[in-house]
Structure formats: C-alpha cells, structure tokens
Amino acid sequence: VDNSEYMRNGDFLPTRLQAQQDAVNIVCHSKTRSNPENNVGLITLANNCEVLTTLTPDTGRILSKLHAVQPVGKISFCTGVRVAHLALKHRQGKNHKTRIIVFVGSPVEDNEKDLVKLAKRLKKEKVNVDIVNFGEE
Numbered sequence: 001v002d003n004s005e006y007m008r009n010g011d012f013l014p015t016r017l018q019a020q021q022d023a024v025n026i027v028c029h030s031k032t033r034s035n036p037e038n039n040v041g042l043i044t045l046a047n048n049c050e051v052l053t054t055l056t057p058d059t060g061r062i063l064s065k066l067h068a069v070q071p072v073g074k075i076s077f078c079t080g081v082r083v084a085h086l087a088l089k090h091r092q093g094k095n096h097k098t099r100i101i102v103f104v105g106s107p108v109e110d111n112e113k114d115l116v117k118l119a120k121r122l123k124k125e126k127v128n129v130d131i132v133n134f135g136e137e
Contacts, residue, residue, distance in 0.1 A: 006106030105134035
C-alpha cells in the first residue's frame with residue numbers, strides 16, 4: 001500500500017488513504033474467500049518499505065495493521081515490489097500462483113530502466129503484478 005504524503009489528498013472522499021484502505025479490504029476479503037488456502041500480506045511503499053504482516057489467511061490481522069498506517073515521506077515503488085517479491089519467495093505453499101497487488105496514489109519517480117529490469121525479473125519468475133492507481137497518471 002502507498003503511505004506517502006500524497007495519500008493525504010482529499011480528491012477521493014474522505015482521503016486517498018482511506019479510499020485505499022477500503023479497496024484493500026475488498027481485495028483481501030475476495031482473495032481469502034475465493035480459496036481458503038490463499039494468503040495475503042501487507043507492505044508499505046513509502047520510506048523504508050516496511051512489512052506490516054507476513055503472508056496470512058487472517059484478514060482481520062491485515063486490516064488491523066492497515067488502519068494503523070500513517071502517511072510519511074515519498075513512495076519507493078521498485079523497493080516495495082522487491083520486498084513483496086522477497087516475501088513471496090519465503091512463503092509456505094510453493095505450488096500456488098503468486099501475485100503482487102500494488103496500490104499507488106502518488107507519482108512513481110523510479111527510473112524507467114529500473115522498472116523494466118524489475119518487470120523482466122518478475123515475469124521470468126512467473127509473478128503477476130496488478131497495480132491499482134488512485135489519481136490521474
């Protein structure tokens with residue numbers, strides 16, 4: 001999830017951060033309900049890209065950590081996706097498909113070359129990435 005300063009904006013009611021929390025809630029519930037073996041984790045993208053919860057089927061744990069997230073600093077998109085990829089490598093059930101869902105509500109200022117390199121690595125290792133964008137670009 002994006003927890004950068006841009007998430008304070010009120011263009012989504014009440015704020016981008018709270019709109020993002022609602023979206024994360026919906027995605028977590030749909031993923032865990034579709035298959036009881038699905039696991040969900042939570043990582044912040046701003047500043048030091050912190051792992052808030054490791055992979056778990058418990059959506060209550062995810063949501064309690066999610067509501068404690070405060071906006072700070074700037075987004076580190078590539079670093080956050082790398083951390084998520086690393087968390088997926090250390091999961092229990094290796095026979096499931098892997099997916100990273102990234103919620104972004106601020107401009108991504110990473111170098112295009114780094115983004116392409118990261119995308120190629122994820123594609124090679126069969127990791128799907130979905131991006132949910134809040135904002136205009």
